[in-house]
Amino acid sequence: MAAKFRKIGVLTSGGDSPGMNAAVRAVAREALSHGVEVMGIYGGYRGMIYDEMIELTSREVSNKITLGGTFLYSDRCLEFKEEEGMRKAIETLKRHEIDGVVAIGGDGTFRGATDLSARGIPTIGIPGTIDNDITATDNTIGFDTAMQTVLECVDRLRDTCESHARCNVVEVMGRGAGDIALNTAIACGAVAAIIPEVEFDEKACIERIIKLRREGKRNFIVIVSEGVSGYSEDFAKKINNITKELAENENNDRMWVETKFVRLAHVVRGGSPTLSDRLLATKMGVRAVDELLAGNSDLVVCEKAGEIVTVEIAYSQVLDRMYKGTLKDGMLDRFSPEQVEEMRRLIEEKKQYFKDTYTMMERISG
Ligand code: F6P
Numbered sequence: 001m002a003a004k005f006r007k008i009g010v011l012t013s014g015g016d017s018p019g020m021n022a023a024v025r026a027v028a029r030e031a032l033s034h035g036v037e038v039m040g041i042y043g044g045y046r047g048m049i050y051d052e053m054i055e056l057t058s059r060e061v062s063n064k065i066t067l068g069g070t071f072l073y074s075d076r077c078l079e080f081k082e083e084e085g086m087r088k089a090i091e092t093l094k095r096h097e098i099d100g101v102v103a104i105g106g107d108g109t110f111r112g113a114t115d116l117s118a119r120g121i122p123t124i125g126i127p128g129t130i131d132n133d134i135t136a137t138d139n140t141i142g143f144d145t146a147m148q149t150v151l152e153c154v155d156r157l158r159d160t161c162e163s164h165a166r167c168n169v170v171e172v173m174g175r176g177a178g179d180i181a182l183n184t185a186i187a188c189g190a191v192a193a194i195i196p197e198v199e200f201d202e203k204a205c206i207e208r209i210i211k212l213r214r215e216g217k218r219n220f221i222v223i224v225s226e227g228v229s230g231y232s233e234d235f236a237k238k239i240n241n242i243t244k245e246l247a248e249n250e251n252n253d254r255m256w257v258e259t260k261f262v263r264l265a266h267v268v269r270g271g272s273p274t275l276s277d278r279l280l281a282t283k284m285g286v287r288a289v290d291e292l293l294a295g296n297s298d299l300v301v302c303e304k305a306g307e308i309v310t311v312e313i314a315y316s317q318v319l320d321r322m323y324k325g326t327l328k329d330g331m332l333d334r335f336s337p338e339q340v341e342e343m344r345r346l347i348e349e350k351k352q353y354f355k356d357t358y359t360m361m362e363r364i365s366g
Helices: 020-033 045-049 083-095 107-118 143-164 179-188 202-214 232-250 265-269 275-293 313-324 337-364
Strands: 007-012 037-041 053-055 101-105 123-127 166-172 192-194 220-225 258-263 299-304 307-312
Touching (some): 007 045, 020 037, 020 101, 037 045, 045 083, 083 107, 101 107, 101 275, 107 123, 123 275, 143 166, 143 179, 143 265, 143 275, 166 232, 179 192, 179 220, 179 337, 202 220, 202 232, 220 232, 275 299, 299 313, 307 313, 313 337
Parallel strands (some): 101 123, 123 299, 166 258, 192 220
Antiparallel strands (some): 037 053, 299 307
């Protein structure tokens, strides 16, 4: 491997996610093993602008693999989007003789990485976000831990639901993506999941809860993705009020499924990373450094069918836009017909996966 790099920088940016520390550790250890020095840049791109960084020796990254959050801190830095901010950031990198950067975060982080690449700083992105909303990769760092945390919280809620014959409507993070909600709904034995990707039949869901209550079911969990905005709290009230009225009409208070609303919010983003996230973070961190040292840039490291691969950041971003339906004119022009075809196929597969998994969950819930 041609080690033309003497020093690289690593940063974490955007919403933190469990496993970011494991990724930083892997980046540092892999680079050091090739004789390349490493600077940890504090607070994402802000640290680049304001020259806040620390040398990451092997000892500096020890004992970090188990830690949640990010010891390099994180930020969503608007200043970096301005020409002046970018100029200062590049100056800082030059002053420290940093000749490559690994940026760990979500899509906003990758936009910053592309801007750096365009200004001659080789940059590789690593997907670190609990949301799993980077279409080019099967898994992002932190997604598994976030789901595990939801699982633990909901298992506790379920205990108390069972005791009191209640329902809990639980809202989970995920931004516009229903990955956390759908998977945890299955794993928690929820009665329903409400996610942006699949149309929700509210009437059928309430009828199912009533039917199951008549059959003697006592615990009811509904998992709602925050991406279905402004809905979960009202839906909890609806289940509560409809079943209360039913109980009154039937003069049978057992039919009242008292329903509470719980928003797990940032609880889901903290905590020690799971084995899967530590492993993924390590493999991705190592690969990111290897790509830089091989002379590559403007790539995002992904996991596809268990393999660590890379795609161009631009490809990853256009794929996400295609998925969300936010493509603008000309955005596909730089890609070959084969690549565009592949993008369309990946998106169809993802949409189909959501539909199939959702109907499977409905079939087995009860
Ligand atoms: O992208 C990670 C995430 O936790 C989302 O799930 C959530 O919508 C958002 O960040 C919350 O952002 P903040 O921490 O700025 O409130």
